[in-house]
Amino acid sequence: MSQVIAMDDGASVALARRAVRLLGDRHQVAEHEVERAAIVVSELAHNQLRHARLGEVTLAPITRGEHRGIEITAVDAGDGLADPVEAFAGVPKAEGPGLGIGLAGVRRLATELDVESRTLEGVRIRARILPEHTRAGPSVVLFGRPHPEESLSGDDAAIVRTETHLTLILADGLGHGPEARKAATIACRCCTQHADLRPDQALRECDLSLRGSRGSAVAVVSVNLQTDAVSASIAGNVRVGLYGPDGGQRVPYTPSVLGRGRGRPPQLSTFPRRGRTLVLFTDGLPDRTDPSLDRAGLLGWPLGLAWRLLDRHHNGRDDATVLAMR
Numbered sequence: 001m002s003q004v005i006a007m008d009d010g011a012s013v014a015l016a017r018r019a020v021r022l023l024g025d026r027h028q029v030a031e032h033e034v035e036r037a038a039i040v041v042s043e044l045a046h047n048q049l050r051h052a053r054l055g056e057v058t059l060a061p062i063t064r065g066e067h068r069g070i071e072i073t074a075v076d077a078g079d080g081l082a083d084p085v086e087a088f089a090g091v092p093k094a095e096g097p098g099l100g101i102g103l104a105g106v107r108r109l110a111t112e113l114d115v116e117s118r119t120l121e122g123v124r125i126r127a128r129i130l131p132e133h134t135r136a137g138p139s140v141v142l143f144g145r146p147h148p149e150e151s152l153s154g155d156d157a158a159i160v161r162t163e164t165h166l167t168l169i170l171a172d173g174l175g176h177g178p179e180a181r182k183a184a185t186i187a188c189r190c191c192t193q194h195a196d197l198r199p200d201q202a203l204r205e206c207d208l209s210l211r212g213s214r215g216s217a218v219a220v221v222s223v224n225l226q227t228d229a230v231s232a233s234i235a236g237n238v239r240v241g242l243y244g245p246d247g248g249q250r251v252p253y254t255p256s257v258l259g260r261g262r263g264r265p266p267q268l269s270t271f272p273r274r275g276r277t278l279v280l281f282t283d284g285l286p287d288r289t290d291p292s293l294d295r296a297g298l299l300g301w302p303l304g305l306a307w308r309l310l311d312r313h314h315n316g317r318d319d320a321t322v323l324a325m326r
Contacts, residue, residue, distance in 0.1 A: 007055035007076075013045040016057050020070060027061040029068045030131060036109045037070040037129040043106050044074035044125060052078030052123065062128060064163075069111070069130035074123075081117040084143070085304050088115075107301075114159060115303060116142040118321075120151050137225055138166060141303045143310045144321035145284070147176035154180025155282050155321040158188040160195040165222055167195045168323055170238050172217045172282040174257060176319050183213040187258065191220050198222075199233035200268040203258065207235070210259025218258055219280055221251075223325070228273045235266040237283050241291065244276040245299070248292040277302055277326040284320025285313045291324075302326040 003023070005016045017038045024034030041057055048055030054077040062071045081087055088103045103125075107113050110127035111134060117123045121144075130136075146153040154176040160167040171187035173180030190209040194202040199220035206218055217236020223229075232240055234253035241250045249271070256263020277298050279291045289309060292298065297305030302324035314320040 002058050002060035004056055004058045007045050007048045007057065009049070013042055013049070016041045016045050016059070019059055020072075023059050023061060023070060027068055029061070029070055033069055033129050033131060037072060039101070040106050040109050040127050040129060041072050041074075043101055043103070044072060044127070047103065048074060048076050048078075052076030054122075062130070064130055064134055067131050067134045069128060069134070072127045072129070074125045074127075077122045080119040080121065081115075081123055084115065084117055084307050088303060111136050112139055114140045116157075116159075118142075118144040118153060120146060121153070137161075138223070138325050139301060140166070140168065140323065140325045141301075141306045142321065142323045143306050145310065145314055145319065147319050148316055150177045150319070152178055152181050153319040153321065154184060155284075155319045156181060156184035156188045157321060157323055158192045160192055162195075164225055165195075166225055166325070167191075167199075167223075168219075168221045168278070168280060168325060169195075170219045170280045170282065170321060170323050172236065172238055172319070172321075174214045174216060174260075179214055180216075180319070183210060183216040183259065186210055186213055187216045187218045191218065195222070198268060199231050200266050203233050203235050203266045207258040213259050215257040215260035215262075217256075217282075219253070221278065221280065223273060223278070228275070229270060230273050230278070231268060231270045233266045233268050235263070237287075238280060239283075239285075239287065239289075240278075240280045242271070242273060242276040242278055243292045243298055244274070245292075245295055248290065249276075277305065277324060279305070279309070280323040281309065282319060282321045284315055284318040285309065285322070286315060289313045298326075300326075 171184035173183035219238035
């Protein structure tokens with residue numbers, strides 16, 4: 001159902017635009033949405049050619065109820081976004097290939113937009129194009145940095161979307177570097193495979209899958225997109241909270257390391273989201289970090305909030321990852 005196109009040169013961009021139009025015709029996506037998707041894929045592809053390496057875009061049809069659309073995922077192996085706030089609020093540029101609307105234009109044209117940027121590892125941008133009257137779901141942003149002496153973070157994360165639920169997974173492998181990352185990736189892969197379970201049940205499966213690894217702290221948070229209810233379970237010191245202009249609510253965690261037989265079984269917490277911003281972060285940020293102090297960041301797209309939390313509070317002594325949803 002999906003199609004992957006490597007971004008090697010300008011001809012690859014033209015191929016991606018043609019593929020979007022063929023996909024839209026094959027799956028009966030309205031012409032207006034197809035043309036929006038063609039602009040988005042062009043800008044994302046040109047952005048990869050200008051700023052990254054080993055870029056590729058993946059195209060897939062999506063449905064939301066009776067609505068049909070197109071999902072575009074752009075992934076590269078560059079250095080990550082140096083200043084994502086500026087990149088997505090940037091002034092359109094007339095020079096160079098593309099239409100000059102940049103990432104700011106991609107955000108404007110996409111119905112839903114997720115952004116993941118990991119220093120020294122690359123960027124993943126997922127844009128969903130649906131009819132303009134479709135109710136937009138939450139957007140998710142992720143920013144991560146490795147330990148200063150490593151090129152690979154020991155943290156990993158995953159985002160799982162279905163018609164009814166959005167599940168966020170954040171894992172912090174014990175220590176830092178490649179072996180820590182290996183454990184974190186095992187955790188994320190297992191929790192993704194069991195995203196249909198309750199978060200505490202998924203963590204129990206994760207504990208089994210991590211046996212023999214160095215172990216990991218893991219948080220799984222599931223948001224019911226129909227009722228806005230949140231279910232969360234946390235093993236270890238990954239911090240999870242809901243934040244709004246009236247303050248924040250931290251989710252309790254169970255002190256443990258999955259895969260190492262340490263600590264009690266993770267417990268389940270449930271509560272209403274009430275439109276608040278959901279924030280997860282690993283212990284590369286101090287425990288006292290309080291997202292509710294960034295009141296402006298809590299009211300809109302969470303990219304600015306997540307980036308400022310990482311940029312201002314990373315302690316420089318560990319891997320650090322911030323995951324935010326609104």
